[in-house]
Amino acid sequence: GVFAHLERLEAQAREVAVKQEKMKQEEEKRARLKARVRELRLQRDKLLAKVRLQKKQLREKRAMSDPAKSGARAVLEWKIKNIKAMLQVSYLTGINGKRTKQGVCFCISTAYESTYLDSYYVHLLVKPEVQIHQHSVPTFIPLEQIAKQYLQTDIGRFLSVLSDHLNAYAGRKYQADQLQEHFSDQIEGTLQRNSLCNLLVFNYKVSSKSKTFPFNARLLYGDLCCSLPTEVNVSCTPDAPASLAEMAAAHSDLFSRVALHKAFRSFSSDEESMD
Amino acid sequence: MDNSICQVYEDEIQSLEEEIKLLAEKYEDSQQESTFFSDEEILMSIKSFQRESEGHESLSDLITQLESLETDLSFLKKFTGIQFTSHFKEIVEKTTNRTVRKHRLSGNCYSLSFQLEFQLLEMQNKENVSAVVTDLGIIMESGEDSDMSKFVSSTEEHGNLLRFFRSLSSYAEWYEHRRCTFLHFKGKYPDIVTLPEGLLGDYIVLRNPKHSGFELMIVWKIHIDEEGRTTPVLDLLTKVPEQVLEQKMATIENAPTCFRSMLLLFGIETALENLIKVVGLEK
Numbered sequence: 001g002v003f004a005h006l007e008r009l010e011a012q013a014r015e016v017a018v019k020q021e022k023m024k025q026e027e028e029k030r031a032r033l034k035a036r037v038r039e040l041r042l043q044r045d046k047l048l049a050k051v052r053l054q055k056k057q058l059r060e061k062r063a064m065s066d067p068a069k070s071g072a073r074a075v076l077e078w079k080i081k082n083i084k085a086m087l088q089v090s091y092l093t094g095i096n097g098k099r100t101k102q103g104v105c106f107c108i109s110t111a112y113e114s115t116y117l118d119s120y121y122v123h124l125l126v127k128p129e130v131q132i133h134q135h136s137v138p139t140f141i142p143l144e145q146i147a148k149q150y151l152q153t154d155i156g157r158f159l160s161v162l163s164d165h166l167n168a169y170a171g172r173k174y175q176a177d178q179l180q181e182h183f184s185d186q187i188e189g190t191l192q193r194n195s196l197c198n199l200l201v202f203n204y205k206v207s208s209k210s211k212t213f214p215f216n217a218r219l220l221y222g223d224l225c226c227s228l229p230t231e232v233n234v235s236c237t238p239d240a241p242a243s244l245a246e247m248a249a250a251h252s253d254l255f256s257r258v259a260l261h262k263a264f265r266s267f268s269s270d271e272e273s274m275d
Numbered sequence: 276m277d278n279s280i281c282q283v284y285e286d287e288i289q290s291l292e293e294e295i296k297l298l299a300e301k302y303e304d305s306q307q308e309s310t311f312f313s314d315e316e317i318l319m320s321i322k323s324f325q326r327e328s329e330g331h332e333s334l335s336d337l338i339t340q341l342e343s344l345e346t347d348l349s350f351l352k353k354f355t356g357i358q359f360t361s362h363f364k365e366i367v368e369k370t371t372n373r374t375v376r377k378h379r380l381s382g383n384c385y386s387l388s389f390q391l392e393f394q395l396l397e398m399q400n401k402e403n404v405s406a407v408v409t410d411l412g413i414i415m416e417s418g419e420d421s422d423m424s425k426f427v428s429s430t431e432e433h434g435n436l437l438r439f440f441r442s443l444s445s446y447a448e449w450y451e452h453r454r455c456t457f458l459h460f461k462g463k464y465p466d467i468v469t470l471p472e473g474l475l476g477d478y479i480v481l482r483n484p485k486h487s488g489f490e491l492m493i494v495w496k497i498h499i500d501e502e503g504r505t506t507p508v509l510d511l512l513t514k515v516p517e518q519v520l521e522q523k524m525a526t527i528e529n530a531p532t533c534f535r536s537m538l539l540l541f542g543i544e545t546a547l548e549n550l551i552k553v554v555g556l557e558k
Contacts, residue, residue: 026281033284040291047298054302058309075312075320076337082307083344086362089378089395090348092408093440095355098347106354114434116406156354163441 091119094167095159102126102133108163110170112227117170122162130155140196141165142224164225171227171259172197178261186264188214198224200260206247206267213244219255232256289371297369304365355444356385356451372399384440385447386454386475388416393436408434422499429501442503449497449507453477456544464551479547481554488516491554493534493547509538511550 090096096107103125110117123134130151137143146165150158176193179202188203198221205212215236222230234252236244254263312320321338352358359382368375373396380391392412398405411434413427430439454474461468469480481491492512499505511534515527537546 030281030284033281033288037284037287037291040288040295044291044295044298047295047302051298051302051305054305054309058305072320072324073337075317076324076341078307078310078312079317080337080341080344082362083341083348085307085364086359086380087344087347089362089364089380090351090359092395092406092436093351093355093357093444094437095351097350097354099350109437111435111437114408114411114436116408116437118403159354160441160445167437167441 092116094163106159108159108166110163110167112171112174115174117174120166122159124151124155137162137166138169138195140194141169161225168221168223168225168227169197172221175227175260176200179264182261183264183268186267196224197221200229204264206251208270213247215248215251217251217255219260227259229256293370297366300366300369308363308365355440356447357440357444358382358384367394373397384443385451387443387447387450389443390414391436393434408436411436413439425501426499426503430503435503438503442499442505446497446499446503446505449505453495453497453507456547459544460547460551464555467551467555481551483554488514489519489554490514491530491550493550495543507543509534509543511535 091107091109094109094111096109098105098107100123103123105121105123107119107121109119120136120138121134122132122137125131125133132143132147132151135143141162142165143162146158146161150161176191176197179187180191183204186204186206188205191200191202193200200219201217203214203216205214207213213236215234218231218233219229220231221228232252232255234248234255236248251263254266258266321341324338325335348359359380361379361381363379365377366374367377375394375396377394378392380393382389390413392410394409396407396409398407411431413431415423415427417423426442430436457468457470457474457479460479461470461474466484467481469482470476471480472478477496478492478494481493483489490513492514494510494512496508496510497505498508511531513527513530515523520527534546534550537549541549
């Protein structure tokens with residue numbers, strides 16, 4: 001009786017201690033966060049005042065800086081910042097290079113219209129002859145072929161041709177990805193594609209006036225430097241009406257001229273305009 | 276309830292940290308843009324700095340750093356011909372995964388100058404950084420060229436900045452190639468070759484100093500289509516005195532076609548050189 005009672009009291013005391021500890025920690029956390037907020041607010045307000053003062057001073061001065069006043073160090077630091085900023089956006093040109101101890105490391109950027117996609121690097125050695133040391137080019141891009149043809153005679157050409165291949169691949173991949181991401185409700189089953197993204201096979205449907213029309217599309221991109229297909233086959237079921245066959249032919253023509261995701265976008269807008 | 280207060284504090288902390296980063300970059304940008312030092316001023320500073328820093332290793336590190344950066348920048352020029360001459364940037368938005376900046380970039384590609392303005396949205400997602408270009412504006416020095424204007428309009432419409440640089444590179448390279456070819460032949464055969472519109476013109480005239488009535492004009496146009504594909508087009512025009520025309524009508528009429536075949540078989544330089552030699556020989 002007594003011991004059991006004592007045990008219970010002990011347990012209760014421990015519970016209370018744990019609860020108190022927990023509350024203390026939570027309070028400490030809240031106090032820390034509150035202090036941090038105050039500290040950051042102060043820092044932010046200081047910066048805001050600094051930026052406002054700077055604006056005012058610039059409006060009033062409106063003069064070029066005098067290098068004698070700024071001192072040589074400030075001038076150099078300014079120029080260093082200036083060049084660093086230019087280098088930071090140089091990837092936008094598509095081909096970027098940097099010398100390394102062993103040779104040169106090139107970075108090839110890819111883009112589809114206004115969106116920059118993945119970039120790939122090629123590290124070249126220059127001695128005893130120009131050769132590829134390391135690279136991140138996917139295996140389905142014919143790198144060795146391109147290198148064999150151009151690397152020894154014209155590095156610029158080598159990079160240009162490689163860039164064409166990579167950009168075309170990135171463009172095809174982008175179209176297929178966009179199709180899967182934004183038009184998945186119109187795709188029946190899975191979109192089949194190879195790693196080079198130059199062969200796409202899929203079933204899709206187009207609806208108009210609350211009727212759906214199923215099609216099968218097969219797109220072959222024969223030109224590896226192009227992101228539009230060279231061969232398009234759009235077919236419908238053998239028992240389909242003639243109007244559907246006409247639609248298939250129209251789609252076939254569309255897919256060979258217009259990017260895949262843009263073609264599908266035009267289907268949706270057609271449907272809206274029809275309803 | 277405690278958790279929600281902490282959450283409110285944590286949210287505010289995050290937004291304050293982002294705001295601080297944004298303000299700090301804005302301040303840096305304005306400091307940078309309010310100043311401008313010309314290349315001469317920078318050279319003078321380097322010289323005076325070298326005098327000052329005699330014996331101070333840490334200070335001369337700045338000069339080494341500057342030289343290394345300048346080499347990196349000029350290295351770009353080697354393989355694409357593109358050189359940036361000035362850059363202005365302004366931060367518009369900065370959050371943990373999104374940064375938006377306005378850029379103004381000027382430069383040239385071989386002999387063609389450009390000025391660009393655009394907004395760049397850079398987003399950090401799980402694996403990599405992606406960038407999107409918006410509000411692209413392009414000014415080309417050779418603005419009156421209708422080919423170029425169409426290409427520029429199409430590029431601005433789709434924000435196709437990468438394609439712009441790649442196309443400009445190959446277009447400017449052809450321009451440069453044409454200029455060098457003209458220069459080479461003018462130097463090698465100064466009596467026969469004339470350039471009425473100079474080295475940057477698009478045609479070359481061949482005439483024999485002893486037979487002034489007879490002239491060959493080779494027009495070398497460089498076209499660029501809306502997608503940025505460059506095509507050089509060469510044509511031969513003949514100017515022949517009437518007596519010769521009556522005698523050699525067929526040969527003269529066939530000349531442009533023969534020229535085109537020569538181009539395909541031998542390439543531009545050899546075809547041109549053959550024509551020059553022919554004009555030089557004419558009795």
